[in-house]
Amino acid sequence: MSKTRRREELLAAARTVFAHRGYQAKVEEIAAEAKVAKGTVYLYFPDKRSIFVELIDALFGRLAEAILRVDTGGDVAEQVKHNIRAILSVLVDDPDTMRMLFSHASGVDPAFGEKIDSFYDGLKMLLTESLKEGQELGIVAEGDARLYATFTLGGLKEILWEVARRPEVPRQREEIVDAVYALLQRGYLRVPPRPR
Structure with a gap:
């Protein structure tokens, strides 16, 4: 197996373990989920924190890539809805990462809380x-x-x-997109009417 493939498998295993056990999960649990020896994990990552950081950074990267710059020459409303839909898709299509974000373990380890705070600060800046x-x-x-x-x-x-707590919500994505858009439109969004 290639090093890249093994690394991806370890990250996938870590995502699953962190989603169910929180940041207090042990490297041994990640190794067991990946069906490798604990030492194999350390060949790819120096510690648990670096695995967690890489998962959160990858999520931020996927979100940043999913959001498109709005072109006022096009249908602005549809572009805004596309961005709302894209954000939901990145998170809803990866329920383990979403559960990681909402883990209640942030008080257990300062590194966990700091990385989650950094993630949200990055989103806020974006x-x-x-x-x-x-x-x-x-x-x-x-x-x-x-x-x-x-x-x-x-x-x-x-x-x-x-969405993380109620499994039926992902089926209602378009309702969520429409509701979020309507709220933004009644708030700070000033979308010009579509030309006829």
Whole structure:
């Protein structure tokens, strides 16, 4: 097996273990899930924290790639909905990573809490920059973009928490997309009417 493939298998095993046991999971459990010896894990990762950091960084990368820049020359409403849908898909299609984010173990180990905080801070920064760009384009109301981002991220976390707890929610994605879009439109979003 190639080193790249083995590394991916170890990360997949770690994602599953962290999702069910939280950050307090042991490297031995990751090795058992991957069906390898504990020493094999250490050939690829120096410690448990580095595995966790890589999983969270990969999630942030997938989210950043999924969000498209809005082009005011096109259908802005559909582009915003696409971005909402993309964020939901990245998280809902990877339930183990989503469970990792909502693990209650953040108080158990400072490294876990710091990495989760860093993840959300990165998302907030990404969203703040997107909202500032939207303000320049005239599709986001004037105001404190960071505060708008904080409200939006807080709402998104609650929606994702519901998705993590209730398995029927993923089937309602379009309802979620429409509801989030409607809320944004009544708030800071200023989408021009579609040309007829």
